[in-house]
Amino acid sequence: MSKALQLNEMRLFPTEANARAVCKRLYDHVKDLPIISPHGHTDPSWFANNEAFENATSLLLTPDHYVLRMLYSQGISMQQLGVKGKQGEPYEQDPRKVWRLFAEHYYLFRGTPSQLWLDYVFAKVFDLTIRLDGNSADQYYDHINECLKRDEFRPRALFERFNIEVISTTESPLDDLAHHRRIADSDWSGRVISAFRPDPVVDPDFEGFHANIATLADITGEHCDSFTSYLSALFARRAYFKSLGVTSTDHGHPSAATADLSEQDCETLYQTIIRGKAKPADAELFRAQMLTEMAKMSLEDGLVMQLHPGSFRNHNTSLFSEFGRDKGADIPMQTEYVNALRPLLNKFGNHPQLSIIVFTLDETTYSRELAPLAGHYPALKLGPAWWFHDSPEGMRRFRQQTTETAGFYNTVGFNDDTRAFLSIPARHDLARRMDCNFLSTLVCEHRLDEDEAMDLAHDLAYGLAKKAYKL
Amino acid sequence: MSKALQLNEMRLFPTEANARAVCKRLYDHVKDLPIISPHGHTDPSWFANNEAFENATSLLLTPDHYVLRMLYSQGISMQQLGVKGKQGEPYEQDPRKVWRLFAEHYYLFRGTPSQLWLDYVFAKVFDLTIRLDGNSADQYYDHINECLKRDEFRPRALFERFNIEVISTTESPLDDLAHHRRIADSDWSGRVISAFRPDPVVDPDFEGFHANIATLADITGEHCDSFTSYLSALFARRAYFKSLGVTSTDHGHPSAATADLSEQDCETLYQTIIRGKAKPADAELFRAQMLTEMAKMSLEDGLVMQLHPGSFRNHNTSLFSEFGRDKGADIPMQTEYVNALRPLLNKFGNHPQLSIIVFTLDETTYSRELAPLAGHYPALKLGPAWWFHDSPEGMRRFRQQTTETAGFYNTVGFNDDTRAFLSIPARHDLARRMDCNFLSTLVCEHRLDEDEAMDLAHDLAYGLAKKAYKL
Amino acid sequence: MSKALQLNEMRLFPTEANARAVCKRLYDHVKDLPIISPHGHTDPSWFANNEAFENATSLLLTPDHYVLRMLYSQGISMQQLGVKGKQGEPYEQDPRKVWRLFAEHYYLFRGTPSQLWLDYVFAKVFDLTIRLDGNSADQYYDHINECLKRDEFRPRALFERFNIEVISTTESPLDDLAHHRRIADSDWSGRVISAFRPDPVVDPDFEGFHANIATLADITGEHCDSFTSYLSALFARRAYFKSLGVTSTDHGHPSAATADLSEQDCETLYQTIIRGKAKPADAELFRAQMLTEMAKMSLEDGLVMQLHPGSFRNHNTSLFSEFGRDKGADIPMQTEYVNALRPLLNKFGNHPQLSIIVFTLDETTYSRELAPLAGHYPALKLGPAWWFHDSPEGMRRFRQQTTETAGFYNTVGFNDDTRAFLSIPARHDLARRMDCNFLSTLVCEHRLDEDEAMDLAHDLAYGLAKKAYKL
Structure with missing residues (x-):
């Protein structure tokens, strides 16, 4: 016979009794807060159609x-x-x-x-x-x-039961956001927004890139035959997304490279790209330049920018060709940020109005690169522990390795980043418990007073995400 | 006067009383299990000759x-x-x-x-x-x-007193395994096997490489004048090792590079190598290709493959020239796996029958590269914390950084990897204590139930090594 | 109203009661020891002029x-x-x-x-x-x-109140050490020494490098038109510093690169450098060679050598051009030591009389590179957790990741490395608490006996710094 399934109320709390008691008080303070899910991959059709x-x-x-x-x-x-x-x-x-x-x-x-x-x-x-x-x-x-x-x-009932205040999905600029419009037009009050993910039209190595550019031209009425026209098309799509409540963009490049080319060099590079003559280095440079262009647009339209670099997608060739993407064969790579982000940061990093949230799959960069960068540049914030590191030990390492240099206020709360809708409360609960765990240790080691930890627990569970993502 | 030497029964257990109690129960469950020593460097003559x-x-x-x-x-x-x-x-x-x-x-x-x-x-x-x-x-x-x-x-008495079920030494393909044969032919029941370590005949930078190839040709009757003949010679030596109970190979290259060249390119490269015309890049490519060849042979003969890359051997030139190898002057280097292993993994990584156990001296790869790779490819498993990291903190980092992505079952238990025979029980005891320590923390944080931890403690101390190494 | 400011006596001690008690005993043993501050950036004019x-x-x-x-x-x-x-x-x-x-x-x-x-x-x-x-x-x-x-x-009164036994500032070879002389000539007994930091005259990329060389020539009477003359000038300045009690040099290069060029190549490179024709690789090679030259001089004059590599200085261009250095825009970079230090170590690393203290901003090198190197080469010691890592978690990681390979005795105690004079007791107190914290954990896990921990606590707080820096 199967054993009992027990969800201990004290799970993920410190073992030591004093720390556990502090942790419990902190957790009780935040456990029932609404869920802010500012970045994820749930399917908007679930909420639009509300089918079982x-x-x-x-x-x-x-x-x-x-x-x-x-x-x-x-x-x-x-x-x-x-x-x-x-x-x-x-x-x-x-x-x-x-x-x-x-x-x-x-x-x-x-x-x-x-x-x-x-x-x-x-x-x-x-x-x-x-x-x-x-x-x-x-x-x-x-x-x-x-x-x-x-x-x-059903999806909407679960959304309410989960106490979700707002959830963001992620769509291509080519998406018409029909599901999001349907939700907005319905009598249901759940807030489901998208995020602008332009990889299919800014990454020359993306499957179907050239066809995607053609579609982008069709949708926007821009010819996309010059870099200027192409940028206008992208800006128009951002405006469309923004008109439906979108507050963020998201960029999943292989590296964190950014560039700051002259207008002339941009045009030349763009022509190389759209003529299909790009070598790998051209594609990398184009992606790099496009991050800087996106930052420039963010300064104009206020969309928060997210960088998710460093994944070697589809590492297993035969598995990919047989079964396609997202089967668990994406592998993190070493990722460099100090030189990579410099062109963008030197151009726009001193703007406090700009908000760039950077993630990593390479934990070695937490204390060496990302916390020092975020602890200096007004435009830069640290996204939470991501993907393989979205876990108890991963979260603990994130806090231990970023807090002393970047503080808590250069971080942005939790992202569930998931397509597994039913697990969203589980993931936020885990994050809240681990943040309270970390804070309770600071309190018991007298590195923080408990009233400060209370404030922080609330900010980490709710306030920071809401503020950072302008939700 | 010298102070008392005390070996506390609770050593390496958590300090907190509840966790310590759980740890004690787990440890008591596994402390008397026989020792499986699937990889090491003891001298087989000790057990063959049994001299004091x-x-x-x-x-x-x-x-x-x-x-x-x-x-x-x-x-x-x-x-x-x-x-x-x-x-x-x-x-x-x-x-x-x-x-x-x-x-x-x-x-x-x-x-x-x-x-x-x-x-x-x-x-x-x-x-x-x-x-x-x-x-x-x-x-x-x-x-x-x-x-x-x-x-x-004497060696055999200690072997028995240490409760060793099986121990593996490591030998070159040029070794005749005379000591192992003598042990097998004796009336002593101790199980002492070898492992096939072909570095002297697959690494063009190994001391005496060309003479070693000549010896390989002599031993096997293969001319080793073509790549095909050379591969046949190696396969014959593997078969000889296997006939004496060997279940594994071991590869100590400077990097984890693998390659998948065409037959023609292999032959050309091999000719460059045996003519002594190899540049450093040729030697590296040859080693890389040979890992893929070894994997192919493993698919045929079933030998488990171990990779131990990333050591800068003999870093101290004058010490090496005066006193030789293994004087403590080998230094770990940064090691890359995601691109390096891809040619091999793309060719053979999807075979569940193949077993490649990979080690590292570069702990940054635990969570970033190795756990994601082993948590996906059926052929890949993670060896335990190695060499400089075969220590309490090293083992703790290994578990903390690999378990959440690769789980426990993509790891292979403990290796003592030592030539210090008398320390073998000490090393296994330390590993068992640290694994129980880690598990007890999971139990007390309610991330695992105690019955699950009991199963795992047994597997980590005994079952996984036996299964992974086919012992 | 503002809340009470509380400095708990147990701050930074472990939470668990037994470990806390051990930690308290260790800390009580060392908390009142005098402060050895062997490396820092306080202003010597404070102690010379003693103005409010x-x-x-x-x-x-x-x-x-x-x-x-x-x-x-x-x-x-x-x-x-x-x-x-x-x-x-x-x-x-x-x-x-x-x-x-x-x-x-x-x-x-x-x-x-x-x-x-x-x-x-x-x-x-x-x-x-x-x-x-x-x-x-x-x-x-x-x-x-x-x-x-x-x-x-006032500065001198605080110096005494802080129980500082000796403090080192850091000056350029072009500095006349007038403040240090004034202190020495005064009736005040405080020991304030300098450290020889030759970056302005050995780093071709340093602001004003060529003018600095000219000044060096003026000061020393050496023409500095040949490499030999330039080395003589440097050696003379070292002698001058040493005559005022200096015991160490310090080197803040972008990387840890060292070189071992022939005399002829040195001369050629030097001519390229002083003619202003250096490309970036020349500048890097010159810095690399100069570390080896400095080590050679250290063997002669006995000055302890400190390496502080790996900072990308002034990452934020516009901030730098407007507000200058040291505004918080220096960012750590990935740093390699195994190959970088080899030329120097192969030449001088086996001399037990030589003492090279190496620091890092790249924590990944603790267990992978630095502890193995320091745990082998007689000339190499590990400086404490530096800059961004001079923090509770940073110190804990330093000990956890270096001790098992390098031991405690290849480390050199604490450096405050600060220009914030008033924080010096705070920083030493924090370091002492964290070292006692680490030691108490070892004691409670029975990895060390308490009497050994007592010895070590004293050495880490006082003895090792005094010995390593010859103070």
């Missing part, structure tokens, strides 16, 4: 690249996980069987944030009281599916 | 590069330490005097794993009850030497 | 780049902070108003060492009992200024 989610497997397993990659790393194939390849090999089409396989291997997630998030979803969203394993697989599957049929498990 | 060890100095001090380098760093010369140079300068020939010098400077090891290992050896293997220092030096020296004369301190 | 400090703002805020950068990062301009630019823009000339602005934003320093240091200064030096904030700003300002008028707040 299909089943446990397609909701909780298939789209979660954290889960897929761990199972895959232990020899379970994509086909067994119900993922259809392009070559038409047989794959498991019964979601219940996929769920069982997942349940039998759930022990692989011991010690990972995936287990913490999923157990929270199981216990708090679905009221499950036994652990997931091979024995309880079917019971889980049936129970979750029954829940999903009920109105209170 | 000579004296305390030649057993515990001279061969231990951890000890030599610390004493040397504080101004004690190799000659004072009894190491004979090539130029025939006078050196200390009285091992007792060398021992005294060591004893007087034993305080230098405070806070290092060497002190923890040695104190364990002194207390548990030799039943010494006072601390080593200048006062107790002679008493130590006499006592240890008297012990060594007794049968129960 | 002007006011709270000019003493505590304006010269502190840690404070300036944090306020600047949050959108407060240099002008608002009372810093006069070169273009003559209006700036705040009332120091009281600048102090108020600082006080209102003092919450930004929560969790940073600046708050810990400043609160110590407020509480212990000025006996303030309420916290600094907008409400208490004027009360602070008036109280501090009244104190500064009193004799017991």
